[in-house]
Amino acid sequence: PYMFYYDMGDHHVVGASPEILVRLENGTVTARPIAGTRPRGKTREQDVALAEELLADPKELAEHVQLMDLGRNDVGRVAVTGSVKVTDNMMIERYSHVMHIVSNVEGKLKPGMDAIDVLKATFPAGTVSGAPKVRAMEIIDELEPSKRGIYAGAVGYLGFNGDMDVAIAIRTGVIKNNMLHVQAGAGIVADSVPHSEWVETQNKARAVLRAAELVQAGLDVNS
Secondary structure, three states: OEEEEEEOOOOEEEEEEOOEEEEEEOOEEEEOOEEEEEEOOOOHHHHHHHHHHHHOOHHHHHHHHHHHHHHHHHHHOOEOOOOOEEEEEEEEEEOOOEEEEEEEEEEEEOOOOOHHHHHHHHOOOHHHOOOOHHHHHHHHHHHOOOOOOOOOOEEEEEOOOOOEEEEEOOOEEEEEOOEEEEOOOOOOOOOOOHHHHHHHHHHHHHHHHHHHHHHHHOOOOOO
16 A cells, blocks of 8 residues: 655644555556445455455445446546556455455556646545446535545655556545544445445444554554
């Protein structure tokens, strides 16, 4: 994952994000949408079974395909016509507390465009906003009871050589006034089950909360 720490004076930001927002390297634009989640299994057999279940779940697959298409569209806005391709299609990536379906989208940057153009074309990520993106953001603004702050934003660098590597600010905590604030979310589609989505947010937040517990107890604690 992308690991980062910012000391902002009156608050601190710390995170370990699994998801690229967008990368520009040697003229290649890369987006890597993550959509579709299961908790990690307690045994290897359970882990394999959960991965198979995830890849067979019509709801999760439909959500992933929609967001992969949105990623292709975003990359296509700044890529040479005909250069956009899916190089990884619906792979399973495992993290400490969850596993995800992940795809990789690449395209060759159009002449005359740069990292800022790429960032404008891809931000915010469809995986943390929705599709169609503008309408989804309007609904988020209407329904979410608190502002996201850095959550679902962008963390990374723009290099002097024109390259860029930016992650989505998920699995991220904000520390202010000795309080840790952690946000997590889930993708909502027509056949989403509210309780299942709530459990997914808990699973996603668990890694950050567990890290905080270890720091509080002392880093020599076995886990």
